[in-house]
Amino acid sequence: MGRVTTGTELSYSTKKLTKNEYNVIIRRNQDLLEREAKEYLMQDGRSEGEIISDYENGAREAEKDLGGLLPYIYAVSLKCLRDSPRYQNTHLLQDDRLSSALLTILNKGLMEGSVPRQLIGLLLVGGLIQPSPEILQFYKELERHMLQVWSEWHIRSRIEACHGWLHLSLLHKQKYFEEQIRIFLMAGTKLERKELGGKEIHWLVSVLQSAVYYSCELGGKWVDANDVRHFLQELKFNSEFSEPREVYRYVQLCHNVEYLVPSDILWKGLEILLCDGTEEYKRRAFLCIKWMLGLAQKQKLNKGFMDVQYVTELAEIFKKHASLLPLREQIGITWQFGVIYYSDHEMLLKVAENFVSNAQDIDGDAGYRLVQAYLRMDCNTNIAFLTKVVDLVQNQGRNIPPFKLLSLTCDLMRHHGYYEVFSGILDSCFQSGLMKEESLNVMKPKGCMWIVELCGRLEIEQIDKYIKKIPPSLYQADGIQYCAEKLKNKCQHSSKKAVLAAVQIILGGPHTARVIPVLPIYQPIVEFCLNELNEPEDMKLVPRIFDENGFLKMENMSALPERWRRIAVWILHDEDFFINKPMLTGVVKAKKHFLYEAGYREVLEVPFFMVKGKSASLHKFFKEELKKIPHIR
Incomplete structure (x- = not known):
């Protein structure tokens, strides 16, 4: 159903x-x-x-x-x-x-x-x-x-x-x-199937599709959506649906009334579309999968849950038919699975293999999407793929939009850290003019955050030849200061204060923990520190790795006395995990890795539902989590 x-x-x-x-x-x-x-x-x-x-x-x-x-x-x-x-x-x-x-x-x-x-x-x-x-x-x-x-x-x-x-x-x-x-149409959708022949069913689907489609432009109501959905639920998809255009029209109607096509029907429908053999119907098969993925994502936005079994069935359908689709469409669908944080390494690696073998005539946009999919699905990348992406991007030269170049570079650094093969892309990024003060002052916040994260990751890995290229005035630019101010405000949210209070009570007082902004990953965390005796230390005595605005202070990364340990605590939401695996998404895992590189020995994870619950439950949870830290007193 x-x-x-x-x-x-x-x-x-x-x-x-x-x-x-x-x-x-x-x-x-x-x-x-x-x-x-x-x-x-x-x-x-x-x-x-x-x-x-x-x-x-x-x-x-x-x-x-x-x-x-x-x-x-x-x-x-x-x-x-x-x-x-x-x-x-x-x-x-x-x-x-x-x-x-x-x-x-x-x-x-x-x-x-x-x-x-x-x-x-x-x-x-x-x-x-x-x-x-x-x-x-x-x-x-x-x-x-x-x-x-x-x-x-x-x-x-x-x-x-x-x-x-x-x-x-x-x-x-x-x-x-x-x-x-x-x-x-209302009467037609309620007719018993025996009253409608095969051709009449297709005619009715066709006019329902038109009625839904044109209602958008004129604000009319030629058809009742609930009647259409009921009709689709009762409709049997059998041998009468044998023509590609009939299948496509049916899926298009389902999409337009936000009705998820049952996976078994979609499976049969795609086989009919792809058996046509033409590029046009291959493209339409791609659209059918893309539409249903989009509806599954919209379901989560509107109702707070996603039908994971349905998405899994879509993934299996796609993997079976992927080789019949043009490479660009293979990449587009794989990327779409990554967008909703569905992780399937088998799917990704197969498409990436096709990309490495056949991407001579595909522009850098395809590589950019695969890089994003690798990051989101947290899949290990081989050097052949990275080299292919870099070559395609560099072949585009100045034709690649600066913001796409910046986003791609940032994703590569998030997922892999610095590789020498990235030098050409990094050089282009620094030469693009995006880091000039006049550009930063008019840049959208998202672009500013990419720049802060990219520079932060280069600093944390101590890649000197690029650290020297970071303009001294970069962090004073209006756009970046705006992002820093917004993150400071997030530090004052009730959820952060609740976590801070719980940690302070358990550790012994307000001096034992503090909330700090970490601007390169745009994340507030609670931090505390254990001294050589494994006791909580007064945070006033602990040098800050990130200042009050969230900027990295490189000189303090190694400023702790020997055997002292920094511990970070952060709040995780449902969307920080894969929808089909109880694991952190690649994006969140990259943030966690950044904290380790910055000097945090442990990163404790607090589910958001614990923060929204009773404080006693949160305290109990923290006591259990703190016991996992070796030798803590």
Whole structure:
């Protein structure tokens, strides 16, 4: 059974169509009109030129009914399309002949007695021309007429009409046929399966997808999302879903109403998409996995939990099909798993192996994403991969955006520390101008933090040739001072104070521990120190490795008397652990490693739920944790 990620709040309620998507809709409508017009005119027997000439030279008997006038409308429409360069005509046309013909239909009441196909054809024509006041009046009248005859139509005709009205609503900025479509779709989603044949199921999925898709642009309500979800839950995915476009449309509908496609169905669907063999459907298979991963992530944001079993099933599906996807898509999905802190080294290593073997024509962005995935999944990296990434980045030279270069360099240093192979990237980073005061003062906080972390890691590893390149005024820049001030404020949060109080009570007084900001990892910690007798020391006598603003004081890293030990305590949240393993994520593990390098002998971890609970429970927890420190008194 599928899973719904949120209540009735849908992602499409805030999504807006891009200009490109809008143009695609216009082109699609033109293609449908062209196909329908050519098929319709084949039955007439005359050429387009003859039809136009006969009508314009006075053969007004064509105006007796819609069947007589429609060939002229289609012939003019085809000529308009032919006169415009294909795939460049993404605007609605202005043609007096079409406008005049539609007004003739309106004035002479030619809609009466017409058949569904003819009326649906008029919807296609409406998607071709500019909506003047007269044209809008015509389609309001067509809407009124169709409401009267709608119930007599076959389900396929009604579904085609739904598509037409939805397209026209978007192009005219109207809400045509809103209530009638909603009632029809609500009834359709509640029909027993035996009442709907295979083709009708696909038609219904198609129009549901359109109704959901266009609601975003106009704020309309052509379909009820809960009805769609119920329909999807009841829908059987079997041999009737055999065409790639049917599978893709189904998954797209699930995505748009935030319904997690059951993993067994997704597995079958991807096999159908990938068996097509074309690059287009390989890309669509990639999108299907990406969408479902995104919904799983959104589920966590909205409801505070993630269906780990579902994500694991997605991972297995991906690993089975990964080799069939283009390398860029393999990397994109692997990175997406890393984003939600799902760790799968088998997946990552296989994709990285493909990257090393086949990445000659892939830009540095692919390497950048894999570097992030290695860090997040906490996977050991081989030198062949690192060399390939460095080569690709250096081949881009000045074409790589400075902030991407900075982020990549920071991730490499987080996960691996300094390697000589990183020299070229580090040189480029220092030459980029990002560390100049004028850049730092206008830089966003995230960029400032990357710079502080990068410099902090170079300092902590004592890489002198780069430490010398750090501008003396770097830490005085407004952007970095802003980050330091925010971290100092975090040190005052109640959770940090609760941990500090618990440690001080257990160790024997307020002088035994303090909260300090560690700016290079943007993390407040509680620290205390044990002397050579393994007793808590007065922190006023202990030199600070990080000053009051969180900046590293390198001269104090080795300033402790012999056999004294610094201990750090920090709070961990659920998101600091992998969703599928009881282990720290690579990002958090890198922060912990930084504290060890800074001179902390132990790093005690406090679950956030303990801090939010009763103080007695927190004290008891700390007593047990402190016992784990060798020889403490």
